[in-house]
Amino acid sequence: MELRVVPVEKPENLNLILGMSHFIKTVEDLHEALVTAVPGIRFGLAFCEASGKRLVRRSGTDPHLVDLAVRNALAIGAGHSFLIVLGEGFYPINVLHAVKACPEVVRIFAATANPLAVVVAEEGEQRGILGVLDGYKPLGVEGEEDVAWRKDLLRRLGYKVG
Numbered sequence: 001m002e003l004r005v006v007p008v009e010k011p012e013n014l015n016l017i018l019g020m021s022h023f024i025k026t027v028e029d030l031h032e033a034l035v036t037a038v039p040g041i042r043f044g045l046a047f048c049e050a051s052g053k054r055l056v057r058r059s060g061t062d063p064h065l066v067d068l069a070v071r072n073a074l075a076i077g078a079g080h081s082f083l084i085v086l087g088e089g090f091y092p093i094n095v096l097h098a099v100k101a102c103p104e105v106v107r108i109f110a111a112t113a114n115p116l117a118v119v120v121a122e123e124g125e126q127r128g129i130l131g132v133l134d135g136y137k138p139l140g141v142e143g144e145e146d147v148a149w150r151k152d153l154l155r156r157l158g159y160k161v162g
Contacts, residue, residue: 001123005133006075008116010068015092015113017084018076018132021104024049024057026082029102031059034084037098042087044069050079055127076118083138093159110134123141 010016021030025045036042036064044065047057056073060066077084083135084099092111099105110116114135121130141152154160 001121003130004120004122006077006118006120008118009070009075010072010085010116013088013113014065014068014119015090015111016072016116017092017096017099017111018109018116018118019082019084019099019105020078020080020107020109020129021047021082021102022080022106023104024052024081025102026102027057027059029104030082030084030099033098033102034095035061037095038090041090041095043090044085045082046070046073047082048073048077048079048146054079060085076120076127076129078118078120078127081129095101 008016027045030045034043042062042065044060044062044067045058046069047068049055049057056070058066058070060069065085069083072082073081075121096108096111098110109129110132112134116132119130119132121128151160
């Protein structure tokens, strides 16, 4: 077995969701979940088919984001994995419940705007995701000023009240 670390290509201002599912129906169901969760959402979606023709299935509302999702899905190449690239101004927090609610989705590995790398194992014709490297390691522990900043930010963004 060979281990690889596959960096995910994406502009700094975009968020993505990386997950695992179990059926070709994933592409259409995730597309429907995203467009009903956030009207006007821009995204690209790619799904690595694990049997049959073993194609990267794709969908989305923005051709450039679809292309980016496909390039990354091909690089990762793990059967039944999917990658959603969200357009600028769209965030995982707004669609993650809808994505997780899809009957085909079995795992979410990452939902992030951070630099991301995927740890994959390869054995013959099979490849699977072992985990992800999401962002950077911590530099310390938050102090009182940092706590106040975090709480203020969440309230300014409307995620918390009071």
